[in-house]
Amino acid sequence: MTQSTQRPGAVQGDASLSQKPPVGYEVYEVFVQPSQLEPHTHVGSVWAPSPEWAIQVARENFTRRGSAVNLWVVRRRDIAATPYEDEDFFAREFDRKYREVSGYSDNAQRWKRFKARAMSIEDVIHDVREG
Amino acid sequence: MTEALYTRFMERIERGEKIEATDWMPDDYRMLLLRLIHMHAVSEIMGAYPEKEWVPQAPTLRRKLSLMAKVQDEIGHGQLLLRVAEDLAAPLGRDRNDLMNDVITGRVKFHNVFHMEAPTWADAGIIGWLVDGAAIITQTALLDCSYGPYARVLKRICAEESFHMQHGESIILALAEGTNEQREMLQEALNRWWEALLFFFGPPEVTDSARKMMEYRIRSRTNEELRQKFLNRYIPRIRAVGLTIPDPKLHYDEAAQRWVYTEPDWERLGRMVRENTGPKSQERIGLRRRAHTEQSWVREALVRARQRQAV
Numbered sequence: 465m466t467q468s469t470q471r472p473g474a475v476q477g478d479a480s481l482s483q484k485p486p487v488g489y490e491v492y493e494v495f496v497q498p499s500q501l502e503p504h505t506h507v508g509s510v511w512a513p514s515p516e517w518a519i520q521v522a523r524e525n526f527t528r529r530g531s532a533v534n535l536w537v538v539r540r541r542d543i544a545a546t547p548y549e550d551e552d553f554f555a556r557e558f559d560r561k562y563r564e565v566s567g568y569s570d571n572a573q574r575w576k577r578f579k580a581r582a583m584s585i586e587d588v589i590h591d592v593r594e595g
Numbered sequence: 596m597t598e599a600l601y602t603r604f605m606e607r608i609e610r611g612e613k614i615e616a617t618d619w620m621p622d623d624y625r626m627l628l629l630r631l632i633h634m635h636a637v638s639e640i641m642g643a644y645p646e647k648e649w650v651p652q653a654p655t656l657r658r659k660l661s662l663m664a665k666v667q668d669e670i671g672h673g674q675l676l677l678r679v680a681e682d683l684a685a686p687l688g689r690d691r692n693d694l695m696n697d698v699i700t701g702r703v704k705f706h707n708v709f710h711m712e713a714p715t716w717a718d719a720g721i722i723g724w725l726v727d728g729a730a731i732i733t734q735t736a737l738l739d740c741s742y743g744p745y746a747r748v749l750k751r752i753c754a755e756e757s758f759h760m761q762h763g764e765s766i767i768l769a770l771a772e773g774t775n776e777q778r779e780m781l782q783e784a785l786n787r788w789w790e791a792l793l794f795f796f797g798p799p800e801v802t803d804s805a806r807k808m809m810e811y812r813i814r815s816r817t818n819e820e821l822r823q824k825f826l827n828r829y830i831p832r833i834r835a836v837g838l839t840i841p842d843p844k845l846h847y848d849e850a851a852q853r854w855v856y857t858e859p860d861w862e863r864l865g866r867m868v869r870e871n872t873g874p875k876s877q878e879r880i881g882l883r884r885r886a887h888t889e890q891s892w893v894r895e896a897l898v899r900a901r902q903r904q905a906v
Binding site for chain 2: 511
């Protein structure tokens with residue numbers, strides 16, 4: 465497994481996609497938070513001369529509709545990312561059912577034999593919130 | 596080396612994988628995408644001009660607001676698409692300034708429909724209904740594009756276009772429900788736009804670059820397939836509101852399962868787009884030139900302000 469990180473805006477070698485001088489117009493990646501119960505989500509990028517302007521342009525481009533409570537803009541060259549080529553980084557080398565709800569679907573049948581009902585996290589949430 | 600990269604690239608394309616800006620790609624893949632997306636971006640921006648002309652004259656406040664919202668959308672779409680084009684153009688040493696200068700110098704084409712006049716409110720309606728309708732068909736056909744950044748931006752654009760579709764329909768429905776004079780105005784607008792709408796999808800023959808784009812899974816449908824989809828969808832609706840399509844030859848060929856139509860004047864309309872000689876080409880390019888040059892001091896001032904902050 466290679467541990468290299470790569471900016472999403474850069475190609476390998478010297479033909480960088482963000483060969484701009486350090487101060488000037490450059491690419492900012494934009495993240496919108498639709499509500500305070502949701503995380504910021506990457507929505508795209510803008511080309512701006514400063515973080516303040518990136519926020520202005522991001523508001524015009526990405527929040528004309530729908531709700532937003534917060535905006536992040538991040539200079540693309542400040543982002544560390546995995547390279548797309550390194551597929552092994554996300555490899556699932558064996559069955560991961562044991563980590564998931566679907567790995568325990570037999571519980572319901574077994575509860576039935578004890579004349580009891582299986583429960584889910586949704587039941588608990590509903591009960592605690594509304595009950 | 597390059598041959599191995601190319602083979603691997605084509606395997607990825609055939610597996611239906613998405614290509615990213617940072618991935619290796621053949622030069623012609625980059626150039627085909629850049630030409631397509633550059634023209635798409637510029638067309639969004641130039642498409643705002645015929646619509647913005649109608650903002651001060653829109654018949655009601657609601658129409659004015661919705662038209663302004665649409666103009667904002669078109670400019671916004673242009674900016675999203677420019678970002679995608681810029682990342683493709685960066686290894687060629689070209690940035691947004693170069694891409695926008697190409698409009699002024701005539702190095703990039705924009706859609707034929709935006710070279711034309713929109714003399715009445717019914718034209719604004721036909722643009723919203725049928726020009727946007729045609730654009731939605733070509734854009735949805737690109738949603739499965741093999742280039743990830745373009746496919747992602749198109750998803751957002753298509754979601755917003757669904758408002759444009761309703762907006763255009765609302766205008767023409769109001770006119771179709773209106774007085775004889777309003778219906779006549781609508782018919783005259785349709786007469787003006789019909790040929791341009793057929794031209795919009797491009798020539799029926801599959802060019803070399805169109806074939807190459809299909810191989811690279813940039814697009815999956817031919818111009819003629821898309822034009823037929825448009826005709827299928829819109830002809831019944833155009834007729835339903837009592838309009839006559841200005842083409843005596845137009846009929847559905849049951850055996851061939853396709854619409855037969857009078858070909859638009861490919862030569863004349865093609866020249867108009869290539870040479871920017873439409874009735875409104877120069878005026879609208881002039882507006883773009885003015886916006887670009889007269890505001891260059893703002894762009895420079897913003898950069899200088901930032902430089903001063905950074906010291």
